[in-house]
Amino acid sequence: MGTAIGDILNKEEISLDFLDGRLVGVDSFNILYQFLSSIRGRDGSPLMDSRGRVTSHLTGILYRTANLIERGIKPVFVFDGKPHKLKAETREKRRAIRTSAEKKFKEAKEKGDEEAARKFGRQSSKLTGEMIEEAKKLVGMMGLPVVQAPSEGEAQVASMVEKGALYGCVSQDFDALLFGSTLLFRNITVSGKRKAPGKNYYYDVKPEKIDLQKNLRELGIDRKKLVWMGILVGTDFNKKFPKIGAKTALKLVQEFDLFEGIVKKTGHRPEFDYNEIEEIFLKPESTEDYKIGFGKPDRGKILEFMVEEHDFSKERVESVLDRLSERAEEKGTQSRLGHWG
Numbered sequence: 001m002g003t004a005i006g007d008i009l010n011k012e013e014i015s016l017d018f019l020d021g022r023l024v025g026v027d028s029f030n031i032l033y034q035f036l037s038s039i040r041g042r043d044g045s046p047l048m049d050s051r052g053r054v055t056s057h058l059t060g061i062l063y064r065t066a067n068l069i070e071r072g073i074k075p076v077f078v079f080d081g082k083p084h085k086l087k088a089e090t091r092e093k094r095r096a097i098r099t100s101a102e103k104k105f106k107e108a109k110e111k112g113d114e115e116a117a118r119k120f121g122r123q124s125s126k127l128t129g130e131m132i133e134e135a136k137k138l139v140g141m142m143g144l145p146v147v148q149a150p151s152e153g154e155a156q157v158a159s160m161v162e163k164g165a166l167y168g169c170v171s172q173d174f175d176a177l178l179f180g181s182t183l184l185f186r187n188i189t190v191s192g193k194r195k196a197p198g199k200n201y202y203y204d205v206k207p208e209k210i211d212l213q214k215n216l217r218e219l220g221i222d223r224k225k226l227v228w229m230g231i232l233v234g235t236d237f238n239k240k241f242p243k244i245g246a247k248t249a250l251k252l253v254q255e256f257d258l259f260e261g262i263v264k265k266t267g268h269r270p271e272f273d274y275n276e277i278e279e280i281f282l283k284p285e286s287t288e289d290y291k292i293g294f295g296k297p298d299r300g301k302i303l304e305f306m307v308e309e310h311d312f313s314k315e316r317v318e319s320v321l322d323r324l325s326e327r328a329e330e331k332g333t334q335s336r337l338g339h340w341g
Contacts, residue, residue, distance in 0.1 A: 044121025
């Protein structure tokens with residue numbers, strides 16, 4: 001869900017080559033949901049193996065991550081830990097949306113309405129504990145680092161960016177900026193053509209960079225006030241203020257230096273403690289108990305896991321492994337950090 005502040009942010013279109021040699025933290029839950037949502041059949045059904053187990057997330061990790069690695073990008077997969085107690089309502093709301101979408105998806109399939117089926121199929125995407133463990137397993141087999149966050153993955157990435165361990169955060173959501181990530185990269189794993197919702201045309205989705213400090217300067221606010229904007233338009237931890245979008249929120253935080261002033265101006269007294277929400281973002285929970293190391297992909301284990309266990313095409317998986325191995329063995333490349341590993 002994230003925070004709806006994208007309309008007022010400056011976004012710079014980039015090519016993937018911009019990230020050549022860079023270590024970037026992948027907001028893994030966010031990206032896995034993207035894979036589950038976008039990698040589907042024509043009728044909106046997720047990809048599955050012969051035993052009916054969803055494999056869309058594995059498809060995305062193997063093939064799309066391989067494309068990033070070939071471009072010299074060094075992804076570090078950061079996984080969410082225990083969700084904050086204030087996220088319970090958001091999680092329940094998401095469950096309700098998925099349940100409703102799943103029902104509409106089945107109805108659309110029965111009617112043969114492929115467009116509606118694709119729409120509701122995407123909305124019904126569910127990331128299970130088993131999928132998360134499979135994702136970690138495959139990432140490790142590919143020789144890529146896995147970092148376990150104590151709570152929010154974006155908070156962990158932001159902390160690692162601040163300490164210089166990572167260059168920026170890869171996520172579709174803007175929350176990483178509220179957590180303090182100085183650079184946010186969007187559309188890194190989902191670029192390409194995308195169908196406009198409810199319309200019969202496609203548009204280009206291109207990689208983009210959002211620079212936190214540049215945006216704060218242009219908006220004339222500091223990070224605390226950016227967090228206030230998030231609180232006003234709604235975050236995963238609180239309901240939005242009524243009838244306030246990003247532009248109105250910006251005007252309010254520019255006008256007041258105390259959040260209480262905004263409360264009085266809007267006439268809305270929230271049921272939540274806005275100071276607690278502010279602290280979640282300004283003092284994010286993170287850990288320094290991690291290691292970042294890159295290795296060669298384990299060809300045998302990947303073939304066993306993807307081909308034998310989940311029915312992937314052996315030829316296609318081997319082709320990806322050949323490319324990954326070639327990248328891993330390269331010496332003296334022109335990338336900023338030299339050869340892989």
